[in-house]
Amino acid sequence: MTMIQPRAHSRKKIAGLYLVTDRALCGNRGLEEVVSLAVQGGAACVQLREKDLPTRPFVEEAKRLKALLSPLRVPLIINDRLDVALAAEADGVHIGQEDMPCDIARRLLGPNAVIGLSVETWEDVEAAELMDVDYLGVSPVFATPTKTDTKAPWGLEGLTRIRAYSSHPLVAIGGISRDNAADVILAGADCAAVVSAICAASDPRMAAADIQAEISWALKKKQRNKQHLIHP
Template sequence: MDSPAPLQRRTEGLYLVTDRGLCGQRGLEEVVSLAVKGGAAWVQLREKDLPTRPFVEEASRLKKILAPLGVPLIINDRLDVVLASKADGIHIGQEDMPYEIARRLLGPKAIIGLSVETWEDVEQAQSLDVDYLGISPVFATPTKTDTKGPWGLEGVSRIRAFSRHPLVAIGGISRANAAAVILAGSDCIAVVSAICAAPDPRRAAEDLCREISAAQEQQKRAGQHCNRP
């Protein structure tokens, strides 16, 4: 029996946030599998209305799919589901479980991401050993209606210049603007509808990954140019 792949810990690339309703007839697990085949490096299971038992069962099924591939499974908000399903980490918002409590309960190896919606959030996060900051939202989007105003590309650049943490940008991101978000300073882009509602989730993931890679290569070339004597 093959050993599981090493867990991906570098917060970069493509991050899928699930939406069961947008997955349609394909179903959540099929969409996640296709997205990972297309290059998604992170998966966050987000379930706002699912009762605890089916939430844990869904998380456990996804964990079995993702663990052999080394793809982290992150649970939105629900620390109990993280513990019950042995997921790799949790994503918390400003009104969810306080970071310090989540870290104490999950331990030092757990991945913990934190949403930042205001500049005050960014400043306060600077003293926390979170694994990444979720810049939310970058652009206006119908999938995130309980947040403050959009950060925009200038906001991403401002946070990048200030923060010591890896940055995951989410909100209104698609193939058309993914490269611009990376060039603005985000390490990773998170999408919902761009994959979950896509006719071909695998191809959508592949297209997004190409945009990310092209932007990263452009950054690399620009950095090499700046470093020349």
């Protein structure tokens, strides 16, 4: 049996509010402005997702975001494209079940890169337990129009089941907003990934701040509950 190698201490931790970009939803503000405002509001990680952008402009965009985010110590994760992640010197990559295998991604990106993996079925969750990944993207938790190529939603019960089984940090994604961000954290997620609730917001900074406040409240509540179990 292949065992998971210890994670390198220099990898950046993924926690809190995780912004996943959608250029079309950003509208006239533009992607970089929305990312900047979201980070001001509390986004702790940014995933650049570009399904249709050619390679060169994708790399150029990634480099601009890297220059924006690095001084703020906010990790930049590239969706799917290892070549873009390497070219832009991004902090890591998020891959799906049909993308580059995790072991090859790790070999190409090196021991310090952040690698996230989408899990859409229970079989995916079981297989991921033996993989050297830094988090699992539980996808989708709720139905969402921004992810149309995924399996049935996990729901909060599915998220709790994964938390009970998996040793990996969990990033919940799919239909997450201010209204349910605390719920997904309390159900077992370490991080809430948001797309339209920030990218399409009239005030991305305030939208991010509101969602981050819900996440922080839920994380503190989980910590209090944990301490109560240890010291009743």
